[in-house]
Amino acid sequence: MNQPALCPRFEKAVEILSKRWVSFIVFQLLSGPRRFSEIENSLPNISGRLLSERLKELESDGIVNREVYPETPVRIEYSLTEMGLALAPIFGEISKWSSDWIQIPTTNETVEEKA
């Protein structure tokens, strides 16, 4: 049986997208530019340090743009670049698959299981 060799580009893309929190950060930015605190608030379990690390990585990967507005106080906004916005179809397909196939137990189902 022929084995599809893994294309290095595909491998790199999966590596980027599979990093913890990256998909959720990109998902938030798909609805428009966000400040650090807005992203942080929308992802309750992420630490500020890790969010900052992920945003720097996404910036160096060319996926996120960091804009500094010289106001008082300074305003910093994160947004998706063209490369970042081009991820939208992937998230569209993930949303579709998840609503077609993923079952989320309703609270009473989980209570019954425990009873």
Added chain:
Amino acid sequence: MNQPALCPRFEKAVEILSKRWVSFIVFQLLSGPRRFSEIENSLPNISGRLLSERLKELESDGIVNREVYPETPVRIEYSLTEMGLALAPIFGEISKWSSDWIQIPTTNETVEEKA
């Protein structure tokens, strides 16, 4: 600015797909049923123990099917379920995005950088 709340189904889908090696295992199985050794050989850096763990998880998630053929020696094949096959569009979009946007430095580029 309104924050798109993360849908639990979407979160669960991202959680499954982001686990290390899952995307590569599913990608291999998208081209047809495979034996354990075939999957293992196609992913040079994965350990047998971790591959076995991931396949069990994917089986319990309903994404992979494990078929035992009572031959001598016994033959075991892994394949994608309907739920697994429905992941194909996600991987199609990842492949497209990666070929549009990911740059892979050619070997002489990396040599020049080091010189």
